[in-house]
Amino acid sequence: MRTAFAFMVLALLLAAPAQAALRVLACEPEWAALTRELAGELAEVDSATTALQDPHRIEARPSLLAKARRADLLVCTGAELEAGWLPLLQREAGNGRIQPGQPGYFEASAQVPLLERPTQLDRAQGDVHAAGNPHVQLDPRRMATIAAALATRLSQLDPAHAARYAERNTDFQARWQAAITRWEGQGARLKGVPVVVHHRSFSYLADWLGLVVVGDLEPKPGVEPSAAHLAELLGSLHARPARMILRAAYQSAQPSAWLSQKAGIPAVELPYTVGGAPGSDDLFGLFEVTLARLLAAAP
Secondary structure, eight states: OHHHHHHHHHHHHHHSOOOOSEEEEESSHHHHHHHHHHHGGGEEEEESSOTTSOTTSOOOOHHHHHHHHHOSEEEEOOTTTTTTTHHHHHHHHTOGGGSTTSTTEEEGGGGSOOSOOOSSOOGGGSSOOTTOOOOGGGOHHHHHHHHHHHHHHHHHHOGGGHHHHHHHHHHHHHHHHHHHHHHHHHGGGGTTOEEEESSGGGHHHHHHHTOEEEEESSSSTTSOOOHHHHHHHHHHHHHSOOSEEEEETTSOSHHHHHHHHHHTOOEEEEOOSTTSSTTOSSHHHHHHHHHHHHHHHOO
């Protein structure tokens, strides 16, 4: 009887789902998606924001504070993208593991070189980030570098499963590099295409694909488009035409729609991050949808 009971207990233990070793809170959906790729069942992953929220400005709700209090790892963009809310979240959470400088705080932007680093800091120029443009997630080459660094950090926090994180990163990198090769082939005809952007959210996408940004809907970074600025931008397009206008899913459609109608060029809503459009439910889908929409709008 005891032997049968012991076998039954062992069978139940083997059948029980593995408990996640790490609790991870990502500041943005792209880092939640990347963590899931690298950790799988070894991590319980939440995102502080959605694709329909401006990552510069969110409210540290009680439910978000609760997740921050119990997190073993906080994965954020950094480079001041979350400066308006993240320091408050870290302070109010009272969780020493996820404070700056601790192993439980990971900044994606610190792992790669940044574009558009200002030569001088002047807040009169708008929402200028001292370290450079933080919107790194739309360059898949930089994403690969960040993935390797994040896999290492996961291993440091959970050394018992280090081999599993390394294995998952190797698998991700292989699939990712194959996808990059496919995407670059598909996107080759976008090289040199002039575009207008709502915000400098797409600088890394432009750098990767060779798009040329010839105008911004915002008069200054983080400043909402004004009628006067849009009229001035429309005039400048006569001398330097654009072939499409790009905006993120969370941004207002009105300024790009106005310019699209006046200039006679398509306005393209891009997902910007995971979940920003149907089909963009993971990192691979994010780039598939982004490329499909760009190619559909390109002449």
